Amino acid sequence: MISDTLLPLVAAFPFEWTYVRSIIEVSLYVSLTAVFLSTIVSVPIALLVGFRDFRGKNFLTSIITTGMGFPSVVVGLVVLFAVSNEGPLGSFDLVFTTEAMILSQIVLAVPVITGVSLAAVSSVEQQVRDAAFAMGGTRYDVALVTIKEARYGLATAVLAGFGRAISEVGGVLIVGGNIAGADGESVTRTLTTAIQLEARQGRFETAMILGAILVALVLLVNAIVVRLGDDGGGYR
């Protein structure tokens, strides 16, 4: 039944494959880079906030929680200002580039990855951390044990960040400009902005197929991350 519906759509697919491939490449490049950099920032913050007591901890936690639901359009607007000629990053000439899009997605993904990671590391029992310390573990050893124990939660955090990044449209549309080059390949056009463009122009079938590709990519990345998180249960 599904094949009866989808096959004619695929057969009538109006784009060049190189164009679609370039959109997928830009989408994955922007979102995976943003999530990778966000994870490097977010996990240490989660460990720090989860383990240490310091002044302003509750305030920082509430900022992280608020950031998890921050509107992507507003983030795009702020990043656009930051990279514009009048902004602090104006000298880097980043307007309508993939780098600006990465920056926008980092701002969106960091609170999500930090928030979910914080919940994951906080759920690791104090006794387990105590055991690592009692055996002569340094603070890095204890942190590694915690990361290892919280690996499923951390994998969920990365997936949530990736989902937030690759599915958002407002931010990348504003800072990236949804540009395709004269050669027909994407410059800053992602799957979400392409879907938005196709739908607006009334090409719903094309938008649907791009949507299906987007969902398939998310499922694929989810499967890979879940597989990596389930490594047989050894400490590292």
Place this chain on the structure above:
Amino acid sequence: MSLDVPPGEIVAIIGPSGVGKTTLLRLLAMFERPLGGSLEYGGTDVWDASEQRRLEYRRDIGMVFQEASLFDANVRRNAEYGLHIRRSWRDRLRREFADLLGLRNGTSPAMEALEVVGLEEKLEQHAESLSGGEAQRVAFARALAYEPDFLLLDEPTSDLDPRNTAVIEEAVREAGDRGIGVAIATHDMNQAERIADRVAVILGDGIIEVGETETIFEDPSDQRTQKFIDGELIY
């Protein structure tokens, strides 16, 4: 309070629940800095020493808690953890690769420690699949594997059945025979009588009496000790 644990001696710390036995052991394990007084190791105040030196002191100590608190890994990896963190980062990575390729074999101190608690057959079993008693025996082997000078045991058998308790007690005796100084907190008088060379009695105002096990149980010098042993001292 003052308590010394010479090499090879088993000292039981007895006292009612909530009196500070766990706090005392955690102070000895350097989890927390004491609010008053000092903790000396080889004549040096550990909290005046550098972090690196304190780490060296800590690595002479093994500790077993009331709950096993095993890592989410198999028995072998749990037992090897203390050895693992004492290796250089390069050596750790090298062994991880050897593990991945299945190139590791032969005996190790961790396996010998597992033999002491009778779990050498369960090397590859995941910690979650162990019974409570087996998990605690792995926790004991984990602390024994890196051959510490001292063992701090915080009511390690309070949740165990008689068989697992007997295994742990035998392992404690063997640790003493190997020259490891053992401090075991327990509220089980019979256990203290069975395994300890000396007993320290701790009540609300600190350690009130330390002496040979037989003396403490048959002829204590402090009346409160006698009342506690007789079950008349309620906290």
